[in-house]
Amino acid sequence: KAGVTQTPRYLIKTRGQQVTLSCSPISGHRSVSWYQQTPGQGLQFLFEYFSETQRNKGNFPGRFSGRQFSNSRSEMNVSTLELGDSALYLCASSSMDVYTEAFFGQGTRLTVV
Amino acid sequence: AQTVTQSQPEMSVQEAETVTLSCTYDTSESNYYLFWYKQPPSRQMILVIRQEAYKQQNATENRFSVNFQKAAKSFSLKISDSQLGDTAMYFCAFMVATNKLIFGTGTLLAVQP
Numbered sequence: 001k002a003g004v005t006q007t008p009r010y011l012i013k014t015r016g017q018q019v020t021l022s023c024s025p026i027s028g029h030r031s032v033s034w035y036q037q038t039p040g041q042g043l044q045f046l047f048e049y050f051s052e053t054q055r056n057k058g059n060f061p062g063r064f065s066g067r068q069f070s071n072s073r074s075e076m077n078v079s080t081l082e083l084g085d086s087a088l089y090l091c092a093s094s095s096m097d098v099y100t101e102a103f104f105g106q107g108t109r110l111t112v113v
Numbered sequence: 114a115q116t117v118t119q120s121q122p123e124m125s126v127q128e129a130e131t132v133t134l135s136c137t138y139d140t141s142e143s144n145y146y147l148f149w150y151k152q153p154p155s156r157q158m159i160l161v162i163r164q165e166a167y168k169q170q171n172a173t174e175n176r177f178s179v180n181f182q183k184a185a186k187s188f189s190l191k192i193s194d195s196q197l198g199d200t201a202m203y204f205c206a207f208m209v210a211t212n213k214l215i216f217g218t219g220t221l222l223a224v225q226p
Binding site: 042043044058090092100102105106107109 | 146148150155156157158159160163204206212213214215216217218219
């Protein structure tokens with residue numbers, strides 16, 4: 001069974017631009033979560049989608065948004081990029097059951113210059 | 114507030130020896146799951162072990178075991194017969210809402226030959 005796939009792996013953007021990151025979950029998994037990892041703030045939860053609906057949201061500004069498609073693939077969008085948005089963005093997928101472990105992708109390394 | 118504390122930023126152990134990583138957490142919930150994740154230099158987050166809060170028996174996965182003390186809100190990870198491939202950042206995390214993980218700051222473990 002293929003794992004969680006995140007694209008692209010690396011991305012360099014200019015301050016003020018917007019960016020879209022993609023995540024394809026493990027086949028059959030309907031929940032997709034996004035996390036931001038930085039040296040200063042560590043791992044922080046962004047949001048979680050289940051069956052195309054956002055169920056949980058972390059404490060991030062509205063510039064961070066996401067969506068999930070009918071095939072469970074998810075995208076995360078960051079508008080008006082700031083230098084502080086430079087981070088590793090991790091996507092995780094889980095099965096539909098409550099309280100299951102999350103399986104992570106290899107992440108997208110975003111650098112804002 | 115729900116928090117996870119890992120008080121050991123870095124640890125070192127000799128190959129084949131045993132090491133214990135500490136983790137404490139704070140939550141008012143009674144039902145939750147606890148996890149240890151490993152993040153090697155490749156950045157891929159890998160689930161090491163999982164513990165259901167309602168289970169008194171400590172989880173074990175091959176060389177990895179936990180010491181779960183619910184009253185003390187403590188969840189330590191013991192790695193036996195340490196191997197060079199165990200070198201990684203280890204994150205303690207818990208889940209109180211559906212698929213939302215709250216992570217500690219991590220412990221960087223170096224296994225020395």
